[in-house]
Amino acid sequence: MELKIGWLYPTLMSTYGDRGNVICIQRRAQWRGITVEIVSLDQQSSAINFRHVDIVAGGGAQDRQQEIVMRDLQGEKAVALKAQLEAGTPGVFTCGSPQLLGHYYEPAFGQRIDGLGLLDLVSKHPGPDAKRCIGNVVFEITAEPLASDLKKILGEPPIVIGFENHGGRTYLDSVSPLGKVQKGYGNNGEDGYEGAFYRNAIATYSHGPLLPKNPFLADWLIKTALERKYQTEVNLTPLDDTLAKQARASMLKRLE
Numbered sequence: 685m686e687l688k689i690g691w692l693y694p695t696l697m698s699t700y701g702d703r704g705n706v707i708c709i710q711r712r713a714q715w716r717g718i719t720v721e722i723v724s725l726d727q728q729s730s731a732i733n734f735r736h737v738d739i740v741a742g743g744g745a746q747d748r749q750q751e752i753v754m755r756d757l758q759g760e761k762a763v764a765l766k767a768q769l770e771a772g773t774p775g776v777f778t779c780g781s782p783q784l785l786g787h788y789y790e791p792a793f794g795q796r797i798d799g800l801g802l803l804d805l806v807s808k809h810p811g812p813d814a815k816r817c818i819g820n821v822v823f824e825i826t827a828e829p830l831a832s833d834l835k836k837i838l839g840e841p842p843i844v845i846g847f848e849n850h851g852g853r854t855y856l857d858s859v860s861p862l863g864k865v866q867k868g869y870g871n872n873g874e875d876g877y878e879g880a881f882y883r884n885a886i887a888t889y890s891h892g893p894l895l896p897k898n899p900f901l902a903d904w905l906i907k908t909a910l911e912r913k914y915q916t917e918v919n920l921t922p923l924d925d926t927l928a929k930q931a932r933a934s935m936l937k938r939l940e
């Protein structure tokens with residue numbers, strides 16, 4: 685089996701180690717004998733590249749880099765990426781990436797920038813003097829059917845551990861939140877929601893990077909991508925996640 689990962693603007697959007705998400709998907713697939721190809725989706729790519737990927741990954745960026753990306757991700761590229769995600773291609777989008785998948789982002793300085801409008805949400809930076817939302821974050825995934833799928837695999841509620849660092853605040857409209865915050869700020873520090881979930885796209889403020897800290901999410905992305913591509917049920921061989929489990933237990937204890 686083969687998987688092609690489309691990585692959004694790797695040089696502009698990989699803050700706080702988000703490239704670790706791509707490496708995590710790659711390794712966990714390869715350890716199961718799956719061939720992985722990683723393609724950059726960026727200024728040099730043509731729109732057609734955005735159409736032929738099995739998983740999409742997008743990381744965080746500072747406002748300046750995010751603006752450059754949002755100006756490039758227009759027209760044919762925007763149409764192609766939106767069509768892929770609407771059709772159910774699984775994706776993982778962190779911090780700056782969900783902001784650009786929403787209707788718009790208002791940066792700390794300058795004008796509102798239009799997003800793709802795939803996720804029914806908006807993001808606003810309250811200004812350079814506002815406190816940033818920084819720290820470890822813990823949340824329970826509540827979005828369906830993802831939460832039920834994960835509960836079946838884990839045998840317990842899916843708890844995500846991450847690290848957030850954002851000035852922008854995100855407000856959801858009709859899109860489902862990804863989860864409910866237990867520790868930290870989440871989307872805006874007000875309504876208790878974290879991230880968003882739409883079709884098979886996971887959007888979150890959690891860096892960490894997210895997937896090595898929460899390997900069950902990487903496996904869900906791989907399984908979902910393979911089942912869509914090959915139209916057959918896929919049961920991934922379990923991997924030894926002892927170290928990740930120990931790291932999670934220790935972080936949860938620290939945050940008690």
Ligand code: GLN
Nearest residue numbers: 744745747779780851852
């Ligand atoms: N520029 C965005 C903000 O500050 C995203 C930051 C990030 O991706 N970590 O809200």
